[in-house]
Amino acid sequence: MEISSARAPAGSRLLATPLGAHAACRRSGQLLRPRRHTVRCSVDATRQAQGIPSAVAAEAEAAEARKRAFGVFCTTYDLKADEKTKSWKKMVNIAVSGAAGMISNHLLFQIAAGEVFGLDQPIALRLLGSERSFQALEGVAMELEDSLYPLLREVSIGIDPYEVFEDADWALLIGAKPRGPGMERAALLDINGQIFAEQGKALNAVASKNVKVIVVGNPCNTKYGYFLVYQVCPASACSALICIKNAPNIPAKNFHALTRLDENRAKCQLALKAGVFYDRVSNMTIWGNHSTTQVPDFLNAKIDGRPVKEVIKDTKWLEEEFTLTVQKRGGVLIEKWGRSSAASTAVSIVDAMKSLVTPTPEGDWFSSGVYTTGNPYGIAEDIVFSMPCRSKGDGDYELATDVEIDDFLWERIKKTEAELLAEKKCVAHLTGDGIAFCDLVNEDTMLPGEM
Numbered sequence: 001m002e003i004s005s006a007r008a009p010a011g012s013r014l015l016a017t018p019l020g021a022h023a024a025c026r027r028s029g030q031l032l033r034p035r036r037h038t039v040r041c042s043v044d045a046t047r048q049a050q051g052i053p054s055a056v057a058a059e060a061e062a063a064e065a066r067k068r069a070f071g072v073f074c075t076t077y078d079l080k081a082d083e084k085t086k087s088w089k090k091m092v093n094i095a096v097s098g099a100a101g102m103i104s105n106h107l108l109f110q111i112a113a114g115e116v117f118g119l120d121q122p123i124a125l126r127l128l129g130s131e132r133s134f135q136a137l138e139g140v141a142m143e144l145e146d147s148l149y150p151l152l153r154e155v156s157i158g159i160d161p162y163e164v165f166e167d168a169d170w171a172l173l174i175g176a177k178p179r180g181p182g183m184e185r186a187a188l189l190d191i192n193g194q195i196f197a198e199q200g201k202a203l204n205a206v207a208s209k210n211v212k213v214i215v216v217g218n219p220c221n222t223k224y225g226y227f228l229v230y231q232v233c234p235a236s237a238c239s240a241l242i243c244i245k246n247a248p249n250i251p252a253k254n255f256h257a258l259t260r261l262d263e264n265r266a267k268c269q270l271a272l273k274a275g276v277f278y279d280r281v282s283n284m285t286i287w288g289n290h291s292t293t294q295v296p297d298f299l300n301a302k303i304d305g306r307p308v309k310e311v312i313k314d315t316k317w318l319e320e321e322f323t324l325t326v327q328k329r330g331g332v333l334i335e336k337w338g339r340s341s342a343a344s345t346a347v348s349i350v351d352a353m354k355s356l357v358t359p360t361p362e363g364d365w366f367s368s369g370v371y372t373t374g375n376p377y378g379i380a381e382d383i384v385f386s387m388p389c390r391s392k393g394d395g396d397y398e399l400a401t402d403v404e405i406d407d408f409l410w411e412r413i414k415k416t417e418a419e420l421l422a423e424k425k426c427v428a429h430l431t432g433d434g435i436a437f438c439d440l441v442n443e444d445t446m447l448p449g450e451m
């Protein structure tokens with residue numbers, strides 16, 4: 001294996017039995033100081049080691065695809081030659097930022113196992129880290145190697161989003177810098193905001209033009225933030241808006257801010273109260289921000305196909321305890337765990353992706369933070385706001401129109417909308433909207449992880 005900043009020459013190719021090529025990669029032993037820290041096989045070394053002539057241009061395409069592969073994944077294989085893989089679909093490229101973090105440590109293994117796309121979908125994982133996390137990222141890639149997932153055909157790691165996002169069909173933006181001791185939140189917001197702006201630009205430049213993007217990272221990480229009650233911090237909807245504005249060639253509709261964890265938490269609480277298993281709860285909308293102003297909608301949600309209010313007649317509980325429990329679930333979890341939800345967040349990312357690649361069950365919907373322009377509810381345009389969505393399973397979605405909004409719900413929606421509009425002003429310098437001005441109301445802008 002070689003670490004190199006140079007691209008594999010066009011027309012180069014790895015031809016080998018799996019272990020042979022791997023050994024050749026490792027034998028090359030040319031550890032060049034990486035400019036971009038992309039780990040890849042040494043194509044030339046492999047070729048030399050195996051006496052393969054340079055004129056193997058026929059396989060250039062395959063070599064191009066494998067040029068950044070890590071470890072065992074730099075071996076060449078022929079999907080079609082393998083009986084088992086003949087019915088497999090075309091490879092899907094999934095880029096993941098924050099790949100050395102806690103959430104990714106759960107998520108990558110679920111994706112590699114086929115839990116999102118099914119057992120006939122080969123997968124390439126492109127993992128984005130940083131100088132700081134690079135060694136950890138190698139550790140993640142090694143664990144993926146050792147897991148021997150049949151569907152996982154490629155893994156590559158790097159720290160340059162322009163390399164890692166190349167041809168990405170999906171981009172899962174999980175990484176966000178945690179705040180260090182003594183660091184001002186505004187400074188961190190700027191640093192993380194810049195990262196989401198850069199990643200938006202990189203996606204715009206090199207990803208598939210129809211890439212689907214799920215933004216998970218909060219631009220102001222709250223891992224340590226729950227100690228600091230008086231400070232404020234925009235959430236992942238804001239990161240998604242920054243990405244959208246920096247990726248003008250990608251349809252804004254393709255960007256999602258994760259609120260599926262909030263939806264799952266709300267379903268669980270309703271099931272608990274009604275004394276039913278959580279698969280009986282449907283039509284659960286989270287409106288608005290992934291913050292403590294989010295609105296878990298008990299007006300439209302159903303239990304066993306009946307309106308929640310017919311099953312749970314305790315309106316006070318629904319309006320107060322249920323709502324607060326969902327809004328603050330992340331914080332309670334941090335108190336117990338000493339860190340923010342990672343496993344359940346990973347599961348909810350799998351759920352969010354599955355909701356886009358499988359048809360939504362008849363009559364049901366799912367929540368996602370999506371771009372509001374053209375929304376039928378009267379929510380402010382040009383923000384990212386969680387709303388009820390339906391998909392035909394083609395990666396796209398439509399907003400559900402068969403929803404009821406009463407005065408109570410509308411009042412809550414306006415509150416979370418006001419927060420998102422205020423957050424938008426805080427990142428104006430990153431969205432092309434002029435000079436940033438931050439006047440967030442502390443009490444209303446905390447993430448679920450902040451108490």
Ligand SMILES: NC(=O)C1=CN([C@@H]2O[C@H](COP(=O)(O)OP(=O)(O)OC[C@H]3O[C@@H](n4cnc5c(N)ncnc54)[C@H](OP(=O)(O)O)[C@@H]3O)[C@@H](O)[C@H]2O)C=CC1
Binds near residue numbers: 261
């Ligand atoms: N929308 C939602 O529902 C939720 C969102 N979140 C948010 O998701 C984001 C990621 O959360 P999570 O994965 O728990 O965060 P982690 O703190 O585990 O990871 C965050 C970043 O820290 C760096 N890092 C992590 N582990 C290591 C390591 N061992 N060595 C070196 N660097 C490391 C990585 O950054 P890098 O590679 O860039 O150096 C990574 O992206 C956060 O912003 C969090 O607030 C969390 C829960 C729910």
Ligand SMILES: O=C([O-])CC(=O)C(=O)O
Binds near residue numbers: 221448
């Ligand atoms: O603030 C965090 O990092 C945790 C978070 O978003 C949540 O649990 O919903």
